[in-house]
Amino acid sequence: MADIRSNFLGIKSPNPFWLASAPPTDKEYNVVRAFRAGWGGVVWKTLGEDPPIVNINGPRYGAIYGGDRRLLGFNNVELITDRPLDVNLREIKQVKRDWPDRAVVVSLMVPCEEQAWKKILPLVEDTGADGIELNFGCPHGMSERGMGSAVGQVPEYVEMVARWCKQHSRMPLIIKLTPNITDIRFPARASKQGGADAVSLINTIKSIMSVDLDKMTPAPDTDGKGSHGGFCGPAVKPIALHMVAEIVRDAETRGYPVSAIGGITTWRDAAEFLALGAGNVQVCTAAMTYGFRIVEDMIEGLKNWMDEKGYGRLDDFIGLANPNFVEWQDLNLNYVAKARINQDLCIKCGRCYVACEDTSHQAISNAKDGRRHFEIIDAECVGCNLCVCVCPVENCITMEPMTSGVDPRTGLPITKDYANWTTHPNNPNRVAAE
Amino acid sequence: MSQHRADIAAGRLSKAEYADNFADLHPALDDHQALVEADRCYFCDGAPCTTACPTGIDIPMFIRQISTGNPKGAAATILRDNIMGGMCARVCPTETLCEEVCVRNDAEDKPVKIGQLQRFATDTLFAAGKQIFEKGADTGKRVAVVGGGPAGLACAHALARQGHAVTVFEVRDKLGGLNEYGIAAYKTVDNFAQHEVDYILGVGGIAVEFGKRLGADVTLGQLRSDYDAVFLGLGLGAVNALTLKGEEMAGVLDAVDYIADLRQAKDLSTLPVGRRIVVIGGGMTAIDIAVQTKRLGAEDVTLVYRRGKEFMKASAYEQELAQISGVKIKYSAKPVRLLGEGGHVRAVEFEYTQALAKSLPRTGSGGERFTLEADMVFKAIGQKFVAGPVTGGNDVLELEGERIAVNDDRRTSLPDVWAGGDCIAGGQDLTVSGVEDGKVAAVAIDTYLRGGAEKRE
Numbered sequence: 001m002a003d004i005r006s007n008f009l010g011i012k013s014p015n016p017f018w019l020a021s022a023p024p025t026d027k028e029y030n031v032v033r034a035f036r037a038g039w040g041g042v043v044w045k046t047l048g049e050d051p052p053i054v055n056i057n058g059p060r061y062g063a064i065y066g067g068d069r070r071l072l073g074f075n076n077v078e079l080i081t082d083r084p085l086d087v088n089l090r091e092i093k094q095v096k097r098d099w100p101d102r103a104v105v106v107s108l109m110v111p112c113e114e115q116a117w118k119k120i121l122p123l124v125e126d127t128g129a130d131g132i133e134l135n136f137g138c139p140h141g142m143s144e145r146g147m148g149s150a151v152g153q154v155p156e157y158v159e160m161v162a163r164w165c166k167q168h169s170r171m172p173l174i175i176k177l178t179p180n181i182t183d184i185r186f187p188a189r190a191s192k193q194g195g196a197d198a199v200s201l202i203n204t205i206k207s208i209m210s211v212d213l214d215k216m217t218p219a220p221d222t223d224g225k226g227s228h229g230g231f232c233g234p235a236v237k238p239i240a241l242h243m244v245a246e247i248v249r250d251a252e253t254r255g256y257p258v259s260a261i262g263g264i265t266t267w268r269d270a271a272e273f274l275a276l277g278a279g280n281v282q283v284c285t286a287a288m289t290y291g292f293r294i295v296e297d298m299i300e301g302l303k304n305w306m307d308e309k310g311y312g313r314l315d316d317f318i319g320l321a322n323p324n325f326v327e328w329q330d331l332n333l334n335y336v337a338k339a340r341i342n343q344d345l346c347i348k349c350g351r352c353y354v355a356c357e358d359t360s361h362q363a364i365s366n367a368k369d370g371r372r373h374f375e376i377i378d379a380e381c382v383g384c385n386l387c388v389c390v391c392p393v394e395n396c397i398t399m400e401p402m403t404s405g406v407d408p409r410t411g412l413p414i415t416k417d418y419a420n421w422t423t424h425p426n427n428p429n430r431v432a433a434e
Numbered sequence: 435m436s437q438h439r440a441d442i443a444a445g446r447l448s449k450a451e452y453a454d455n456f457a458d459l460h461p462a463l464d465d466h467q468a469l470v471e472a473d474r475c476y477f478c479d480g481a482p483c484t485t486a487c488p489t490g491i492d493i494p495m496f497i498r499q500i501s502t503g504n505p506k507g508a509a510a511t512i513l514r515d516n517i518m519g520g521m522c523a524r525v526c527p528t529e530t531l532c533e534e535v536c537v538r539n540d541a542e543d544k545p546v547k548i549g550q551l552q553r554f555a556t557d558t559l560f561a562a563g564k565q566i567f568e569k570g571a572d573t574g575k576r577v578a579v580v581g582g583g584p585a586g587l588a589c590a591h592a593l594a595r596q597g598h599a600v601t602v603f604e605v606r607d608k609l610g611g612l613n614e615y616g617i618a619a620y621k622t623v624d625n626f627a628q629h630e631v632d633y634i635l636g637v638g639g640i641a642v643e644f645g646k647r648l649g650a651d652v653t654l655g656q657l658r659s660d661y662d663a664v665f666l667g668l669g670l671g672a673v674n675a676l677t678l679k680g681e682e683m684a685g686v687l688d689a690v691d692y693i694a695d696l697r698q699a700k701d702l703s704t705l706p707v708g709r710r711i712v713v714i715g716g717g718m719t720a721i722d723i724a725v726q727t728k729r730l731g732a733e734d735v736t737l738v739y740r741r742g743k744e745f746m747k748a749s750a751y752e753q754e755l756a757q758i759s760g761v762k763i764k765y766s767a768k769p770v771r772l773l774g775e776g777g778h779v780r781a782v783e784f785e786y787t788q789a790l791a792k793s794l795p796r797t798g799s800g801g802e803r804f805t806l807e808a809d810m811v812f813k814a815i816g817q818k819f820v821a822g823p824v825t826g827g828n829d830v831l832e833l834e835g836e837r838i839a840v841n842d843d844r845r846t847s848l849p850d851v852w853a854g855g856d857c858i859a860g861g862q863d864l865t866v867s868g869v870e871d872g873k874v875a876a877v878a879i880d881t882y883l884r885g886g887a888e889k890r891e
């Protein structure tokens with residue numbers, strides 16, 4: 001069986017699945033339950049200065065659902081831990097002592113003053129925790145006070161605080177980044193510049209979950225008013241994948257460790273982040289939706305897949321997909337694919353037809369010999385994949401590359417030669433093809 | 435007197451048992467169930483379910499409207515195509531109509547519960563007491579509709595929406611036709627048929643003359659001269675006979691008459707039912723009388739059909755319903771003799787039929803006979819159109835087979851007379867097809883009236 005032991009910045013854990021800093025890691029009670037269930041590590045709910053912050057006393061979450069009320073994502077207006085610092089520190093120390101093989105990282109957020117960091121770091125170091133993660137991501141409540149994403153959005157601050165922490169502590173340092181920024185590479189570069197050992201991302205995305213049309217208030221609603229909250233869950237995974245991949249391939253941060261967060265719900269999601277180059281993963285919404293037991297399948301599923309693929313250790317596949325993440329201009333314009341409908345699987349719902357007919361390329365016929373029958377018209381199909389996206393039956397429509405002959409749509413011969421936009425005749429800035 | 439005494443009695447069950455046995459066959463979906471079910475619909479393009487619906491309801495659209503939290507919009511979508519969408523949701527054999535062709539059958543052998551969702555939508559609208567239709571601007575034209583069943587009412591409603599003044603002539607003292615007098619009680623509980631009638635009349639512009647029989651109180655000739663157009667939705671007024679000796683004996687009954695009594699009974703415990711029941715027939719009526727007598731407390735109910743299972747007009751689902759209700763079904767046997775004593779039926783002798791004997795399940799070989807004891811024998815071998823009122827006078831309609839001949843517009847051989855529902859040739863004998871006939875005829879009548887064509891030279 002595959003070995004999924006993880007070593008991230010020298011922090012060892014029996015598997016790469018950590019719980020992200022959030023309610024599941026706010027107390028000893030929760031964390032012990034998580035470790036019993038099999039989680040490899042936790043990033044403790046963010047600690048701040050005393051007196052502790054206060055939370056609102058009503059709804060903290062709003063949700064967006066898919067079919068059958070499946071949670072696609074939610075947002076929250078919760079702040080950092082609202083428990084006294086010494087209680088948290090005592091519990092962290094106890095947990096680390098009781099569970100030495102698990103990773104215990106402590107998340108921190110204090111004001112942007114050197115003194116504040118200098119004061120809290122030794123207290124954390126004293127717990128025996130494996131490392132610290134700076135919460136530069138929280139987009140609500142704390143950011144208005146000059147902390148959280150207010151720091152993460154300014155690369156200079158990121159670098160400065162990272163420097164202080166490295167100076168006043170020997171613990172491995174992770175900077176947690178906010179996605180509420182135009183280009184994620186800048187804070188990542190700053191983090192590296194400041195000497196931090198890694199970044200983790202993404203924190204939540206600023207959002208309004210919905211609007212109550214009776215009360216005319218944004219949700220979640222506190223006494224008739226709503227504030228923006230942080231969006232997370234399966235719906236944000238594509239955004240997180242992109243940001244992680246960007247940092248991994250950026251020339252200035254290549255090889256810089258990344259702990260991936262954002263919508264990870266299954267072993268497959270986790271494997272995708274690792275394939276793009278993340279060193280481990282953190283999970284929040286999935287655990288909050290289904291409970292801690294989901295880690296069992298994450299562990300088993302990842303191992304089974306690795307066995308099937310012949311990957312003995314995580315390092316065998318970490319980053320394998322990243323080199324295939326390129327700029328649009330590097331995509332092969334000579335690659336031609338056509339949709340194919342498997343008639344045995346087709347249930348004749350007609351969705352592919354209407355999607356292509358109404359909104360795209362009129363490349364699907366819907367009748368044959370006077371009967372419902374769906375087939376691709378190769379001479380019209382641009383290979384866009386829309387029909388695959390809308391077909392309710394998995395693998396019923398597939399995209400098949402053409403390997404020889406002529407594309408009936410363009411009349412151009414299929415060639416194995418690679419050619420991209422940089423050399424295309426329509427490109428006014430083209431370079432001569434070799 | 436012989437020692438045989440027919441065991442026929444009322445009040446065989448407790449109050450609770452009656453209530454239980456005649457409760458809603460398919461309880462309504464609640465909000466959550468409706469949303470979960472609505473989510474299963476794929477919003478097909480050129481949806482096969484819509485094609486299979488005789489009234490062509492835009493099924494994917496109304497289901498989508500349920501799933502977006504717009505059940506009243508869903509009801510409007512339904513009622514625009516089928517004003518009896520509420521009743522059809524309860525009585526349509528969906529397993530042989532829309533649900534039979536749902537694409538979810540291909541994927542999972544489990545169609546979307548279209549009927550149940552249709553009921554959810556229409557119930558929601560009716561509960562809100564919202565009238566969504568209104569009478570059209572007065573055209574000055576008058577139309578006579580004879581028969582207040584599904585066909586007649588659908589036609590009347592559509593004509594009223596176009597602004598024509600409609601008068602419905604109905605021999606009974608309630609509207610609804612078989613919705614009120616025929617459909618099995620557990621399919622339409624809580625007096626739904628009359629609520630639906632009220633909703634339909636709520637459009638305005640429809641007058642009703644109760645107790646008026648075409649052929650006796652009014653004639654087709656009179657209607658043709660008094661009105662600009664006539665629609666006939668007469669249904670089937672008679673039942674087929676067994677043509678056996680002794681058919682007039684006490685205890686040999688027409689299933690439809692008994693069902694009508696059952697539907698009108700204020701208290702089911704006052705309705706006498708036999709201990710041993712034999713039902714002869716193979717359609718919806720046969721199933722309904724068998725199941726309902728069983729549920730009234732009959733001890734043994736046997737339904738005997740002259741051909742094999744697969745030929746039975748009642749769907750596999752209906753047959754299964756009978757069987758799980760405790761009805762025994764015998765296939766491929768025909769009645770040959772009614773046995774009686776003291777003027778009351780005592781038993782029926784059957785003979786296994788030969789030609790169709792290979793159909794399953796079979797217990798005897800062709801020609802073999804058996805006898806079933808019975809306190810009541812129900813005839814459910816089909817109903818007949820009573821043609822007298824439309825063939826008796828000077829205004830004679832052409833028939834086809836034994837029913838009224840019509841063209842695609844449901845127009846009869848007379849230019850100002852249309853017909854629909856069970857009384858026309860080539861129909862499906864379903865509530866939903868009656869509604870479609872009424873709707874199609876109304877469009878044709880409207881065109882005819884607006885064309886201003888002189889009625890008769």
Ligand SMILES: Cc1cc2nc3c(=O)[nH]c(=O)nc-3n(C[C@H](O)[C@H](O)[C@H](O)COP(=O)(O)OP(=O)(O)OC[C@H]3O[C@@H](n4cnc5c(N)ncnc54)[C@H](O)[C@@H]3O)c2cc1C
Pocket residue numbers: 525526527580581582583584585586603604605606609610611612613616617618621646647648649667668669670671690693718719722823854855856857862863864865866868
């Ligand atoms: C026992 C039974 C169960 C059934 N179950 C189902 C079912 O579950 N699902 C389904 O889809 N279909 C069912 N059907 C069939 C369905 O009820 C009929 O197809 C439908 O009612 C036909 O509508 P209609 O308007 O043509 O006729 P009817 O409903 O028969 O209405 C005819 C109307 O005309 C009136 N009338 C008749 N003659 C005259 C006259 N001379 N003058 C004035 N008025 C007159 C009658 O009183 C009646 O109101 C069942 C039928 C029966 C008998």
Ligand SMILES: Cc1cc2nc3c(=O)[nH]c(=O)nc-3n(C[C@H](O)[C@H](O)[C@H](O)COP(=O)(O)O)c2cc1C
Pocket residue numbers: none
């Ligand atoms: C295939 C595709 C192509 C798009 N192309 C453009 C574009 O050319 N210009 C643009 O402003 N937005 C473009 N958009 C974005 C849409 O206009 C829209 O802002 C986005 O899809 C979000 O809206 P929606 O998710 O509600 O559909 C495109 C979206 C899709 C799916």
Ligand code: SF4
Pocket residue numbers: 338339355356360361362363364376377380381382383384385386387388
């Ligand atoms: S791939 Fe795009 S163009 Fe081709 S058939 Fe599918 S939807 Fe149409």
Ligand code: SF4
Pocket residue numbers: 341345346347348349350351352353374390391392393396397
């Ligand atoms: S969407 Fe898929 S199942 Fe539906 S008709 Fe097209 S190919 Fe068939």
Ligand code: SF4
Pocket residue numbers: 349474475476477478481482483484493494497535536537538546548
């Ligand atoms: S066939 Fe089934 S899935 Fe398709 S529109 Fe009709 S009910 Fe929905």
